[in-house]
Amino acid sequence: QTLVLATSNKGKLAELADLLAPLHFDVQPQSAFAIDDAVEDGLSFIENAILKARHASRSSGLPAMADDSGLAVDALGGAPGIYSARYAGEHGNDLANLTKLLADLTEVPAGERQAQFHCVLAFVRHADDPVPVIAHGIWRGQIAFAATGSHGFGYDPVFLPDDANGSAAELTPAEKKQLSHRAKALKLLLAQLQVTA
Ligand code: ITT
Numbered sequence: 001q002t003l004v005l006a007t008s009n010k011g012k013l014a015e016l017a018d019l020l021a022p023l024h025f026d027v028q029p030q031s032a033f034a035i036d037d038a039v040e041d042g043l044s045f046i047e048n049a050i051l052k053a054r055h056a057s058r059s060s061g062l063p064a065m066a067d068d069s070g071l072a073v074d075a076l077g078g079a080p081g082i083y084s085a086r087y088a089g090e091h092g093n094d095l096a097n098l099t100k101l102l103a104d105l106t107e108v109p110a111g112e113r114q115a116q117f118h119c120v121l122a123f124v125r126h127a128d129d130p131v132p133v134i135a136h137g138i139w140r141g142q143i144a145f146a147a148t149g150s151h152g153f154g155y156d157p158v159f160l161p162d163d164a165n166g167s168a169a170e171l172t173p174a175e176k177k178q179l180s181h182r183a184k185a186l187k188l189l190l191a192q193l194q195v196t197a
Contacts, residue, residue, distance in 0.1 A: 006056030011153025137184030
C-alpha cells in the first residue's frame with residue numbers, strides 16, 4: 001500500500017523512512033507528488049499533524065501520514081512548542097533556532113533545564129477521513145549549555161536525553177531510533193493500524 005509522508009523536513013523524512021523500511025508500505029515523500037506545504041495554523045501538534053496529512057492526501061489522492069513535532073522547554077513555559085521550526089524567525093533554520101534557545105536559557109541553571117521532544121503522527125486514509133489515527137510520543141531530557149554532535153537534525157545537538165549519554169546528535173541513527181519521540185509515536189500508530197513487521 002502506498003503511503004505519502006507529508007513532510008518537507010529532510011531529517012524527519014529520513015527517520016520515518018528508516019522506521020517504516022521493515023514494513024510493507026510503498027513509502028513516498030510528498031515531494032514525489034509536488035505537494036506544496038500546508039498552512040500550519042493549528043494551535044496544537046495534533047491539529048497541525050492532521051491538517052498536514054489531509055493536505056497531502058488531498059493533493060495525492062493517497063493515504064498520508066504527517067509528523068508535527070517540537071521541543072517544549074519547562075523553563076520557557078513549554079516554548080518553543082508548536083513554533084519550534086520558526087523559533088528564531090526563519091522557518092527551518094536549525095542553527096538559528098538552537099542558538100536562540102541556548103541564548104534564552106543562559107541564566108537557567110543545570111537542574112532547571114528540563115525539556116521534552118513531542119511527536120504527533122496523524123494518518124488519514126483519504127483527505128476527508130473522519131477518523132484520523134493519531135499517536136503521540138514523548139522523549140524527556142535537558143537542554144545543554146552548548147551544542148555537541150553531528151548526527152540527527154534540528155535541536156538534537158542541544159538536547160541531552162535522560163536515557164542517553166551526551167546529546168541526541170551524538171547518538172547514531174540506529175541509537176536514536178531506539179529512544180526518540182518519533183520512534184515511540186510510530187510504534188503506537190502502527191499498533192492502532194494493526195500493522196506488524
Ligand atoms: P514539516 O511540517 O514539513 O513536517 P517542519 O520542519 O516544518 O516540517 P514542524 O513544524 O513539525 O516540522 O517542526 C518541527 C521542529 O521541531 C523543527 O524545528 C525540528 O527541527 C524540530 N524537531 C522535531 N523533531 C526533532 C528531532 O527528532 N530532533 C531534533 N529536532 C526536532
